[in-house]
Amino acid sequence: MSGIPSAIAALGPGALLAAETIPNEQALALGPTLGWLVFACALLVMAIAVLDVERVRAFWLRTEDPRSLGAFRIVFALVLLLNINNMWAHFEFLFTDEGLYLGDSARQYGAGRQFWGYGLGGEGEAAGFFDLSAVLWWAKGPRYSLLHFWDSPGFFWGYIAVFEIATIAFLLGFRTRAMGFLSLILTLGLMNRSPIYQSGADVVFRVMFVYLVLSRCGHAYSIDNWLRCRKLRRAGRLSERDGPGEGAGAIVSDDEGKDSEQPRELEAIYRRIPAWPRMLILLQLVTIYLWTGCAKTGSVWSKGDSLYYALNLDHFSRVPTQYFGYVFGTNLFRMMTWTVHFWQMGFGLMVLGLIVRWARREGLERPEQPWRRWALRACWLGLALLALAITWVGLPVHIPPDAKLSLGALRGLVAGGWLVFITLFALGWRRLRDRPVVLRLRGHEWTLDLESFCTVFLGRKLWLTLGLFFHLHILVLMNIGMFAPVMIAVYIACLNGTEVAVILRRLGMALARLGVPGMAEWVVRGEAITPTESLEFIREREAKGLRRVSQPLVGARLLPVGVLVASFAGVVAGVLARVEDVSWWAWPLVLGVALPTAYALGGRLVGGREGTKSSDSGDAKDGWVYAYGAFGRGVVMTFVAVHLACVAAWSIPDKDCTRSFRAPAREVVKPWMYRTQTHQSWNMFAPNPTRSNVFMKVFVTDAEGELWDLYTDANSPRNKIQPWFIYDRMGKITRRVTGKGKHYQKWVARYHCRMWALEHDGEVPEEVMIMKQWYRVPSPETMRKRGPYQPEDYLAKHGHQKEVYTAKCATEPDAQPTNELRRRHGLPEVDEATIHRATKRRRPRWDSRQGVESKVRKGRAKATKALRQAKREAQRHAWQTLGAQPPQR
Amino acid sequence: MPISLAFVRPTGPDLWAFYLLIGLWLAMGSAGWLLLRWLWSSEEGHRGL
Structure with missing residues (x-):
């Protein structure tokens, strides 16, 4: 016996009892192998990004109708107001110094590390930051909140009033960008001051709000756009629904309609906005469902009893649900539980379907060069085979001890099934794309092509409808807070702007029929919706030299593939250096991340907004309209790539067989996730619901x-x-x-x-x-x-x-109560000696921080070394004694 | 376990909660039907992303 087992044995059976779960050593030993397989997947994803760079760029940097995010903004702000204000009764308990924590204690026990250099006041220690480095230390975050500095009830009520005003202004779309940021900062301030109340719904609010304020969601359904249109109309510069361009923008001459030497621009009512924030929202939605679906590995879920137990949790009881459980608990609820689990795991297919259909509609099907197409196919096949390899390696620690099939048989079944599936998938895809299947039944004829396959099986009809049913059940039967409403609100972002406009026009027509006043004439008449800013208008505007700096750009120069490859190489070198525990691992990582932006910045300075042309850079797809110039594209693509990589690393499932690489990977991305306030966990009702x-x-x-x-x-x-x-x-x-x-x-x-x-x-x-x-x-x-x-x-x-x-x-x-609190409440003060405080002086620790930091560093290095040694021993031990193992978590 | 159709009859809050559940399913069925019809229709504006 050696390593971890020997350590446990040395501590005695008490240690085993004290441990929350007994780690499965066989699973732990699989960690490095699985880690390298996952890393190989990441390399293939990078290769796909390079090989298919045009489609990747077109996808992330395209422009779109603003009405989807405009509608989402309104509903999101509304549910955010409900989410915060339903804490009304507990505001002072949660956020003030008359609540759970006194002010100093909130700093020390809620954000102690961040406030290391912040004094308490009183004897020998000034109140506030000790010096500039203490301020910089605090600025590293992540628990930013004004309520850590001022938290009297008086201040708090002023704070919440500003929050309400800013959020309502954001909802109405007045000074949308500024009000959105203000509301976000104040919302985060509440969350960072008091994590005790937060649930999954609050994480949805936090993360989605970050994406939303990065978008130009104020370009539709907003006071800002209304004011803009009014101003343009007065100046005769708006493309009206019944005028040239029909609202989508037009170039006219002063003598009404004909082109002339001095063309005049009529701006569109709904200007195009960058699409990437909405794409991040969609992918975040997939992350939520996939994460929570994968985490539901417990026996209650497999038995189908989760809905039954969830409905019998008394804290969530909106209505008496025991009778439902009695009638449906052993039948219908089980079907519903399995359906929900299947739906959560498969929700990503909907986004895949959306992307495939979009690429086909835009004529972005395949790269032109044959070698690229073959290389891409090889990468996708490689990903599929790596997925099989990961399953193959991980299978031994995932089968229950009482499984009826042997490991060999199971592996054979999984491998055979998977290979058959990917073969059928590839052949079926090709067949549906090139030679659609025609079905005839009783005189009716149905054609199944790739488009209709994606629409039916990978479409929103199936996946959003199931989701809507699931969340409506939760909303009506369970008093679980704003989780269901905010998730339903996010579904708005799954519709594009014109779809939202059509729905709202239908709603307007229905309301007008019911006699509700205030509907626009064209809505009452059921005329076509106002079109989005037309791409032809944008191209014409550019051709005639009328484009302004902040407007979309047609076909600017692209980032050379060489720069992209060098950037990825830097990231890979950084990861490998981190694996080998090289001290300078962060440098290649940072250089790799910074390279595209630095190149784009150079191009911007030298070649203007369109960038410079290098030998291996090409023009964008003919006439393709991009949301930004060269520099903007570099910054946005880098941000998106870094964020997706960080969320992916953060989302590695928490299992014994992933422990060896999950923890270091999360450690690397942790600063990004916390400082962007997008850290997340979706282990809701997982691995089992509480019973x-x-x-x-x-x-x-x-x-x-x-x-x-x-x-x-x-x-x-x-x-x-x-x-x-x-x-x-x-x-x-x-x-x-x-x-x-x-x-x-x-x-x-x-x-x-x-x-x-x-x-x-x-x-x-x-x-x-x-x-x-x-x-x-x-x-x-x-x-x-x-x-x-x-x-x-x-x-x-x-x-x-x-x-x-x-x-x-x-x-x-x-x-x-402190004497300050007593004074506030008109109570007589008491001897300070009778008041015992939980806070400790920080000045001495701050003054010796160098020594402390050095100790921490040394201690960490020593601990890492010891842990690695123990892991190696545990691995050896596990392979030597592959016998009865505790089940995999 | 053999399937038995002999149920305790709901009374009081159980009864109205039961009606609520049935109402919810009817409402969701109708909403789902409307959604499907709309998503199948070919109104103006492109579909998808």
Whole structure:
């Protein structure tokens, strides 16, 4: 016995009990092999990007109708306002110094590392940043929030008022870009001050908001565009629906209609905007579903019982659902659970279908050179075979011990099935593209070509409709907050601008028929929608030299392939250096990332907005309209590539067999993910949904020894109502405090000590006790046998409870109101010696930070070395003793 | 497990919640049908990305 097993053995059986899960050594040993296979996949993706560079560029840098993101902006801002304002009752608890944390403690325990150089004030330590380097240290983030500096209730209410105004302005599209950024910054400030309340929905809001403010979503359905059109109309420079260009833009001469020496531009109503932010939103949506689908590996999901258990969680109970579980738990709900799981895993096919159809519509099918086409095919085939190799290698640690088939048989089945599938896929693709299948049945004739295949099987009809059904079920039956509404809102971004316009016109017609005033005449008459800015108009404008700096560009010079290859080479060198633990690994990585932008910047300075032409650069596809000039394209493509790579690395599934490369990869991309505020986790109801209802009770023993129940839980009889419309964050807080966030228990207890004192003439109570209460939800079979139950009765009969934390309010740190709080509440001040604070002075630590940093670095290097040695030993040990293994997580 | 069709009858909140679920399915069926019809139709404006 050696390495990790010997270490565990040395610590004794207690260590095994203490460990959350026992790592599967066989799975751990597979890590390096799987890591190299994944790396090979990444190399092939880079090769595809180089070989198919024209389509990649055209996809990311194209322009599109702004109405899709305009509509998304409005709905998103609306649900964001609901999401933040449904915390109204808990605002002061969450975000002020009269809440969970006192101001100093919020800095120290919520963002301690970031505020390392920030003093508390008082004896020997000034309040605020110690010096400029402390400010720079803070600026590294990631928990940026004004509420870390000012968090009195007065300031907070001003803060929230500005947030409301900025978000409403963003919704209405007034100063859209500025208001969007302001609202985002203030939203992030709330999230960074108080992570305790956050759930998956908040992560959706955070990440999608970042993409949304990067877009020009104010170009449609906004006050900004209305003001612009009004101004242009007055100046006679707007292309009207009933005039030249019909709203899509036109070049006219002053003598009405004929071209002349001095053409005049009539601007379009809906100008084209860069499409890449919407594409990021779409891919993010796929990431959410794919991640959460892949994470659902538990037995409850495979048995089909997840919907049953989710509906029986009392914190999420919008309506009584026990009867549903009783009738449908063992039949229909299982079908629905499996359908949802299948749909989440397959949602990416919808985006694939959208991209394929777009490329065909735009005539961007294949590169012209035969060698490129063959190389591309080889890369796609390589990816398919690598996927098989990853499955082959990982299979031994993924089959249950009681599997009926042997490993060899399973491998044979998987490999054979996969090879047959990819062969059929390739042949079928070619067949549908070149020779569509015609089906005749009872005189009807159907043609199945690539377009209709993508429309039906990879189309939005199937995947969005399933998604809509899933989220509507959640919305109506479960009080789970704004997750379902925000996900449905994101579906708007799956429609293009003209589709959104058609839907809104239909809605307008229906409303007009119902007598609702204010509809435009053309909407009432059901005329064609206002067209998007026409590409012909853009090309003509450019040909006549009327284009302005911020407008789309036709066919500018492209980045040479050599620069792209050099950039990828730098990134690969950086990754390999990181694997080998070379100290300078970041340099080639940074150089590789910076190279395209630097080249584009040089081109911009020398050759103007269109860039310079080098020997191996080509012109863009004939007449293709790009959203930016040469430099803009370099910056945007670099941003997109870096972000996609970082999200991909961040999304590596958390398993024993990925541990060896997942952790280092996430460490590398972590600064990007946190500083762009796009860090994410989508392990919702995964690997299994929780099967217990957990509640939290808070009891106060006052100074006279009398016991009080504060009824803090969202589920307490005092707070619970049915049907339950408003989402109460206290449910999430309860589950966090009594579950994985145990460190919050003391802070909750201390908060209640302080609040009791402030509300009882300053008298600090004797103690605050937090009690956890829970019961296991009966299985679907038991429910079917026994009939539906009343949650309160079931809790009383089958529930358990235990004390999880008790704070002695007189002596516990931060359990007494400070004199500042007492003054604020008109209470007499007390001797400072009776107030115990949880914060520690930081000046001494800050002054010796060099020494500390050096120690940390040395310690980390030593730990890394030891861990690597242990891993090697564990790997050897695993291969020597391939016997009974704990199951793979 | 043998399939049994003998169910406890819903009463009180269980009853209206049950009607809500059936109403939801009817509404979703109708909405789904409208969505499919619209996505199959060939109105103006291009489809897809």
